Amino acid sequence: MSAIPALLLAGGRSSRMGENKALLPFGSGRLVDHVLKRLKAQCAPVYLNAAEDIPFRSDIPSVRDDISGYAGPLAGVAAGLRRVRTDLPDTPHMLTAAIDTPFFPETLAEALSASIRSGEEIAVATDASGRWHPTFALWPVSLETDLRSWLTDPGNRKLRIFIERHPHRTVSFPLIERNGRSIEPFFNINTPEDYRRALSLLDEQA
Secondary structure (H helix, E strand, C coil), rough: CCCCCCCEEEEECCCCCCCHHCCEEEEEEEEEHHHHHHHHHHCEEEEEEEEECCCCCCCCCECCCCCCCCCCCCHHHHHHHHHHHHHHCCCCCCEEEEECCCCCCCCHHHHHHCCCCCCCEEHHHHHHCCCEEEEEEEEHHHHHHHHHHCCCCCCCHHHHHHCCCCCEEEECCCCCEECEECCCCCEEEECCCHHHHHHHHHHCCC
């Protein structure tokens, strides 16, 4: 598979954190900078999705939600699929990743793309225990119309439920072993306590 476009999902409300997670200091910059660097090493181009008009990075094209109300991450996926279909009409798939998961696998795009057998399949990341992490997925661009139709029902907001309506594969990713410790690659930052833990894990990986 040729270069895969990616969409970084940063449209969450950060309600449990109390401030915008994307702008938290992380390493030599902010969380958004760290995650974008990790994603750009695997994909091109990379787009940034946010529900609000927050200038995260001037050098990354923004994709804004275009579904009224707060429809969750699937609204971002729909907007991203439309942008990819417009910019890259011959591209079959788009990768998504979440802003609050700074240690996601460095082989994410490669492994997900290697798993699919047709242009209609969705590939979804799971951890070693089999738990789904559906914000980390490879989406057929052709799903945009069906996804938008599905989202017209306010009760349809769950990523996994939508994915299970379509041909899909799951790809398991192991723990990251660093400095004698195991790190869950899909550990995500929701609370101040999570943020402190992520900072300590980042220090251990340095």
